[in-house]
Amino acid sequence: MPRKPIPLISTYELQPSTPAPYTPDDAYGDVKPRTFWQYLPALAVVILILLPHPSYLIMLVDYHLRTRNDPIAFTIHLIIAYTLTFLAFSSFIICISRDPGVVQQPEVSDEDTHALLTPADDDFLSPGKWCRKCWAPKPERTHHCSTCGRCVLKMDHHCPWMASKCIGYNTYPAFVHFLVSCTLLALYIAVVSIFALIYAFSNPYALANPSSTPIHEIFLAFDGLIFLLVMGSFLGYHIYLISTNQTTVENISHFFLLRYLPSPSEESTSDAQPTSRRPLAFPPMEHELSYQQRTLVRAAHGAIHIYDLGFSQNWAQVYGWSGRRGWMNKLLNGGSS
Ligand SMILES: [Zn+2]
Ligand SMILES: [Zn+2]
Structure with a gap:
């Protein structure tokens, strides 16, 4: 028997009043000219x-x-x-x-919509997994740039000096x-x-x-x-x-770590497996924390780099290449391999 689909976000007022601005046609460019x-x-x-x-x-x-x-x-x-x-x-x-980093949107038919919104495959209820402005899935480390009006893969920052473009994965x-x-x-x-x-x-x-x-x-x-x-x-x-x-956005967001706090209810369950832990669906906001908690989160932010794979692996993620002459592109323009 098929499982009853779970709505993505139960508060219906979060639905955009206008049609979703992010369509496959404009997915390859900035929404705001x-x-x-x-x-x-x-x-x-x-x-x-x-x-x-x-x-x-x-x-x-x-x-x-x-x-x-x-x-x-x-x-x-x-x-x-x-x-x-x-x-x-x-x-x-x-x-x-x-383009700094197109977020490839899955092609979803009306029948599949509920399947996409079911958090069984990927926890879209988690903060940072769903862009409420593009109304589309948001892969890990993707951020929505309000100046460009779109999501950018592994967004580093929006750079006014580079013709007002985002600096992202690409x-x-x-x-x-x-x-x-x-x-x-x-x-x-x-x-x-x-x-x-x-x-x-x-x-x-x-x-x-x-x-x-x-x-x-x-x-x-x-x-x-x-x-x-x-x-x-x-x-x-x-x-x-x-x-x-780290990206610049992650580095300057002191409370970025709050998204990755495990849910206290699952934490307290004795038979909960580590793999079943999910980040808090609605992590506490900065203003909800006490002074000590804020100090603690800031100190943790400086010490914990959650994507750190080690020095050489981190550099390989940015400057590694797979093609035979990939190094040439990296040397000449820092481009793709
Ligand atoms: Zn977005
Ligand atoms: Zn931007």
Whole structure:
């Protein structure tokens, strides 16, 4: 005899008043269209990457060709700086053009609807397993982005600098690749310009143009150091996140762990098997906790990384590849293998 279907959520008022916004037709794009203004920060990123290059070229010609008469060093510095610039742009283009992570929705006929909503196969009653905005199943680590108006697989964060797109499962390696390329570019420009600056101050009469102030070297040294500090900090944070298998959303959500508390009723049942434990259907909200409980949850959040598989496995999840030349894509743009 077929089991009586259990309703997904018994409170009927949670049903959306308008038709479900998430259909297979729009599952491959953001539900909310982007405006022109949302592209401006991406344009600012392009300008910021290109901004030091005229000064960098002038410095290389002035210092390495005209003053030091060293075309080999000139060529090496040119190739390294432009390779890093190319790598930064290749991953930047991937981040703004690729879908961050489509949640494949199962095709369900009307007859199957109840079967889908039955928590026997997967506990859709659990928090985080069902998106009440898309009205669709939500796989583990998927989050709903209110700016994009859709669910994103393994969403890391919504990035206004990447043409207001989410960084998710498909674009996170490219995003970290972008941070690495920008940090290395800033470091390289800072080091080369600081060496040229030191030379200019210690050997003023050896310069090709002794009367001029080394203004380009000063600008590049400041620009390089500021970007090294900013991009390097972000990179360090994401290295920590990858090493501990966390996303930014999970890391900044201190009460994220509450979702995974076992149900007290099942916990108290003496014959309950560990496998039968389910997270609380309705975990306590932050404001319902006492001060001590909140402190405890915060401390636990810092110490417990529930997706941590060990350092190498965590990195393999983001930067592993399966194809024969998969490493090439990872190296060139942080793209798929
Ligand atoms: Zn959603
Ligand atoms: Zn988003």
